[in-house]
Amino acid sequence: MSVAVPVVGSWDGEARRIYLLQGVTSFHWIDDVYKEYRYWRRTDEASRKWAALLVAAGNNPKGGGKFTPRYITLLDGARVVPYDENILIAVSGEAITDNADIDPDPFDTTTRTQPLKLYITPPAAEVIVVEVGGTEGGGGLTVGQFLALK
Numbered sequence: 001m002s003v004a005v006p007v008v009g010s011w012d013g014e015a016r017r018i019y020l021l022q023g024v025t026s027f028h029w030i031d032d033v034y035k036e037y038r039y040w041r042r043t044d045e046a047s048r049k050w051a052a053l054l055v056a057a058g059n060n061p062k063g064g065g066k067f068t069p070r071y072i073t074l075l076d077g078a079r080v081v082p083y084d085e086n087i088l089i090a091v092s093g094e095a096i097t098d099n100a101d102i103d104p105d106p107f108d109t110t111t112r113t114q115p116l117k118l119y120i121t122p123p124a125a126e127v128i129v130v131e132v133g134g135t136e137g138g139g140g141l142t143v144g145q146f147l148a149l150k
Helices: 029-043 045-049 143-149
Strands: 008-012 017-020 026-028 054-057 061-063 071-074 079-081 088-092 095-097 117-121
Touching (some): 008 029, 029 045, 029 054, 029 071
Parallel strands (some): 017 079, 071 095, 088 117
Antiparallel strands (some): 008 017, 054 071
16 A cells, blocks of 8 residues: 655645645645545644535536546635646546635645646546346336446
8 A cells, every 4th residue: 555645745725725735746635635635624623613615526427327526625815825836737536616706726826936837637528327137117227237248
């Protein structure tokens, strides 16, 4: 079992900012940022005095038996602040803001002196549910048909 390398240097609940560590060259929104956030909230009692900075979701219906992959939503102006250094950061997964009409960017770059270079890889898949075990009007395979295919 591999141990995740931390990507977040600090959390600022009052300013609603998530500061990345120096030297972070890649991160995944759920596997890194969200998991570290949950750990921080679980282990640091003082972190709970602020409203949530982000929330994770996924498997939301899109219609036609398709569902969304997992993603995070940055809440109430929360933003990620990359360390101010000349580096390429590979970002995977998906993050949105809860006020996309006003500010859709999940990053705060207002204090940067170096250009921000991101290589963003959004999720390449969606979840598709296939009915197994036909029902009247259902259209899926019956259990017998499914077992016959094995």
